Amino acid sequence: MASPCLPVLGLLLFIFEVSGQTLPNYEVTTVVNAPHVMLKANGVGFEGIIIDILQELSKRANFTYTIRLVRDGSYGSPDRGGNGTWNGMIGEILRNEAHIAAAPLTIMPQRAAVVRFTQPYVDAGLKILYKRPADWMTSEPLFILLSVFSPGLWIVVLLLVAAITALLHVIARFSPLEDASLGEKKRENAGLTILNSFLYTFSVLGWQNYTPSPRSISGRILMAFWWLFSLFTLVAFTANLTAFFITQEPNVSRVPFSTFSELVRQKNIRYGTFKYGSTEMFFRTTRSPLARSMWATMNAQNTLMRTLDQGVQKVRAGKFAFIVEGPLAEYMAGKTPCDLTVVGEPLNDRGYAFACSNKSTLCGILDQKILELKEEDFIINTTNKWASRGCNVDKGRELVYDGVPFFDSFGRKSGLLKDKSVTLKRFASGFIFLFLGIFLAGLCLIGEIVYAKKSGYSVNVLPSLRTSDQERIQDSFDSGR
Numbered sequence: 001m002a003s004p005c006l007p008v009l010g011l012l013l014f015i016f017e018v019s020g021q022t023l024p025n026y027e028v029t030t031v032v033n034a035p036h037v038m039l040k041a042n043g044v045g046f047e048g049i050i051i052d053i054l055q056e057l058s059k060r061a062n063f064t065y066t067i068r069l070v071r072d073g074s075y076g077s078p079d080r081g082g083n084g085t086w087n088g089m090i091g092e093i094l095r096n097e098a099h100i101a102a103a104p105l106t107i108m109p110q111r112a113a114v115v116r117f118t119q120p121y122v123d124a125g126l127k128i129l130y131k132r133p134a135d136w137m138t139s140e141p142l143f144i145l146l147s148v149f150s151p152g153l154w155i156v157v158l159l160l161v162a163a164i165t166a167l168l169h170v171i172a173r174f175s176p177l178e179d180a181s182l183g184e185k186k187r188e189n190a191g192l193t194i195l196n197s198f199l200y201t202f203s204v205l206g207w208q209n210y211t212p213s214p215r216s217i218s219g220r221i222l223m224a225f226w227w228l229f230s231l232f233t234l235v236a237f238t239a240n241l242t243a244f245f246i247t248q249e250p251n252v253s254r255v256p257f258s259t260f261s262e263l264v265r266q267k268n269i270r271y272g273t274f275k276y277g278s279t280e281m282f283f284r285t286t287r288s289p290l291a292r293s294m295w296a297t298m299n300a301q302n303t304l305m306r307t308l309d310q311g312v313q314k315v316r317a318g319k320f321a322f323i324v325e326g327p328l329a330e331y332m333a334g335k336t337p338c339d340l341t342v343v344g345e346p347l348n349d350r351g352y353a354f355a356c357s358n359k360s361t362l363c364g365i366l367d368q369k370i371l372e373l374k375e376e377d378f379i380i381n382t383t384n385k386w387a388s389r390g391c392n393v394d395k396g397r398e399l400v401y402d403g404v405p406f407f408d409s410f411g412r413k414s415g416l417l418k419d420k421s422v423t424l425k426r427f428a429s430g431f432i433f434l435f436l437g438i439f440l441a442g443l444c445l446i447g448e449i450v451y452a453k454k455s456g457y458s459v460n461v462l463p464s465l466r467t468s469d470q471e472r473i474q475d476s477f478d479s480g481r
Contacts, residue, residue, distance in 0.1 A: 023062055023063055023064050024063045024064070025063070025064045025065065025066060026063055026064070026065045026066075026099040026100055026362070027065070027066055027068075027097070027098045027099050027100070028054065028065045028066065028067040028068070028098065028099070028100045028101075028102050029067075029068060029069070029070045029089045029092050029093075029097070029098035029100070029101050029102070029103075030046070030050070030067055030068070030069060030070065030089070030101070030102050030103045031069065031070055031073065031074075031075060031089070031103045032046075032069065033103060033104050033328075034048065034331060035048050035049055035327075035331050035386040035387060036048050036049045036050045036103065036104045036327070036352075037050050037051060037102075037103060037104075046067060048386060049122070049382055049383055049386050049387075050102050050103065050104070051067075052382045052385075052386075053121060053370075053373065053378075053379060053382060054067070054102050056369075056373060056378060057366055057369050057370070057373075060369045060372065061365050061366065061369050065100070067102070070088055070089045070092060070103075071092070072087055072088060072091075073088075074087045074088030074089070074091075075088045075089055075090070075103065075105060075106075075277060075278065076088035076089050076090025076091060076101070076105070076111060077090075077276075077277075077281070078110060086114065089101035089103060089105065089355065090111055090114065090115055090355065093115050093355055093356065093357055094114060094115065094357070096357065099356065099357070099360065099362060100354055100355070100356055100362065100366075101115075101354065101355040101356075102354050103352075104122075104124065104325070104327065104328075104352045105117075105352060105353060105354070105355055106124060106278035106325070106350055106351075106352060107120060107350060107351055107352075107353050108278055108281065108282075108350075110281070111355070114358070115355045115356065115357065115358060116355065116356050116357065116358050116360070116363045117353040117354070117355055117363065118353045118354040118355075118356070118363045118366045118367050118370055119353065119367050119370045119371060119374075120351025120352060120353045121351070121352060121353060121354075121370055121373075121374075121379050122327055122351060122352045122379070122383065123326065123346070123349075123350075123351050124325045124326055124327055124350050124351050124352050125325070125326050125345075125346020125347060125348050125349060125350055126273075126279065126282070126323055126324065126325060126326065126346060126347040126348055126350075127323070127324065127325070127326040127329045127330075127342050127343070127344055127345075127346060127347070128257075128260070128263060128271070128321050128322070128323055128329070128342065128343040128344045129311075129312070129315055129321065129322040129323075129324055129329045129332060129333065129340055129341075129342060129343075130255060130315065130321045130322075130340070130341055130342075130343050131315050131316060131318060131320075131339060131340060131341075132338070132339050132340060132341040133255055145241070147244070148237055148240045148241045148244060148422065149236075149237065149240075149422050150422065150423040150424065152423065152424050153422055153423060153424050153427055156424060156431070157233065160229075160434065161198075161201055161202060161205065164201045164222070164226055165194070165197045165198040165201045166197075167222060167438065167441070168192060168197040168200065168201060168214065168219060168222060168223070169192060169193070169194050169197040170445075171192075171214065171216060171218050171219045171222065171441070171445055172192035172193075172197065172214070172219065174445065174449060175216040175218055175219065175445055175448050175449070176216075176448055176449065176451075176452035177215050177216035177217070177219075177448060178192060178214065178215055178216050178219060192212050192213075192214065192219075193212075196210070196212040200212060200213060200223075201226065204223065204226055204227055204230050205230045205233065206230075207230060207231075207234060216444075216445075216448060217444050217448065218441045218442070218444035218445035218447075218448055219441070221437060221440050221441045221444055222437060222438065222441035224437065225433065225434055225436065225437020225438070225440075225441075226434065226437065228433065228434075228437075229430055229433060229434040229437075232427075232430040232433070233430065236422050236427065236430075237422075240422050255341075255343055256268065256269060257269070257321075257343065257344075258343060258344060259344050259345065260290060260294070260344055260347050261290060263321060263344070264290065264293060264294060264297070268319065269319050269320065269321055270301055270303055270319065270320050270321070271294070271297075271298065271303065271320065271321040271322070271323060272298050272301070272303025272304055272305055272311065272314070272320070272321075272322060272323065273298060273303075273304065273305070273311075273322070273323040273324065274304065274305055274306075274308075274311070274324070275304035275305060275306050276306070278350075279323070279324065279325065280304070282348060282350075283295040283298070286348075288348075290347075291347065291348070294323075303320075305322070308324070308328070308332075311324070312332060312340070315340060316339060316340070321343075323347070325350075326342070326346055327352070327383075327387075329342045330342055330387055331387060334387065354366055
């Protein structure tokens with residue numbers, strides 16, 4: 001009679017045999033490229049985005065791996081002699097020296113023709129690495145009062161003060177109802193001299209009165225419209241100043257461009273990219289008119305960089321933009337001293353992927369597992385884990401209003417931001433109103449002169465009457481003291 005323990009024992013032996021099977025071990029070649037692949041602090045082993053993804057894939061696909069650095073330090077490019085050989089990680093895959101190339105390896109047509117790529121695990125379109133502009137709010141204590149109006153508006157207001165002063169003096173000189181020479185002969189400051197015209201104009205702008213005032217209809221029309229213009233100016237200044245003081249907004253910085261097209265159109269900032277690698281290959285072989293124009297400009301200006309450090313140093317020196325793959329740009333912008341930022345949408349649609357031999361089914365197995373990791377947000381969470389460090393912890397948000405890019409430097413809560421200064425365009429109705437007054441005053445002055453000539457009035461008749469009136473008023477003031 002068979003023992004009842006035998007079936008259980010057989011099942012245990014079967015499980016032991018299955019569990020004791022040796023998992024396949026694959027040779028993995030890579031390059032150091034932060035934050036994807038980095039040496040650990042103790043110098044033993046690797047860490048980074050790709051390492052975490054590779055470890056999870058090995059668990060789900062039941063394999064082990066041995067990872068090492070590529071022997072020649074290259075990603076992989078064909079021999080320029082045209083003999084069909086490749087260097088770097090692609091070459092090691094083709095020579096069966098490695099099973100998997102696990103690195104920020106860009107999917108390119110030339111590479112895809114000789115090796116098999118998995119699903120891209122990270123988007124790697126080209127972006128612009130640029131020096132973060134200084135925060136405009138740093139000058140707030142000194143210039144907050146002047147920032148209520150735009151510089152252009154301040155200049156126009158000052159020019160209008162000079163213009164109204166000159167017009168008022170012209171009216172005083174040529175109108176039969178004014179006497180601009182009175183102060184030169186009898187009583188200083190009694191008439192609308194050039195000094196008194198300026199003081200009167202400036203006093204009205206401050207909503208104050210001044211004793212010598214225009215007597216003619218043309219002068220009073222001009223000053224009536226100037227009074228109303230001054231009222232508009234004071235109301236706009238006071239209201240906008242209140243808004244500046246009671247609203248608290250984040251530090252905002254402007255950049256001179258927000259897209260690759262704007263970068264190409266401007267002439268003040270030079271730009272460049274790597275002299276070698278997939279980015280250089282893209283610009284050299286692209287059919288995009290924009291990218292071809294950029295490639296010609298970069299070659300003409302000799303702005304192709306041999307290393308990343310060389311490009312970053314040039315960016316920090318100012319007036320230079322460095323075009324690199326998006327993940328690398330984000331990583332460099334997150335490093336101290338936190339003086340770099342990433343601008344623009346990706347120039348092209350490209351991604352990072354693992355590479356295998358065309359003769360192997362390994363990439364097909366990895367494809368399914370990578371899709372699972374994407375659906376579970378494992379790759380996004382892993383990328384954020386390594387990218388959201390340093391400066392990226394308080395990463396500024398890029399905001400766009402009316403096509404103008406802004407950067408919220410400290411990530412504080414705010415809506416879409418714009419320049420709140422009163423500009424020439426916003427104050428255009430006030431200028432139109434004042435110009436109408438100048439036009440009417442000019443017509444009235446011409447009418448006064450024509451009427452005086454036809455009527456035979458002497459220019460000094462009315463002023464003489466006004467002089468006696470002023471003397472009586474002055475005597476009444478003197479007697480009241």
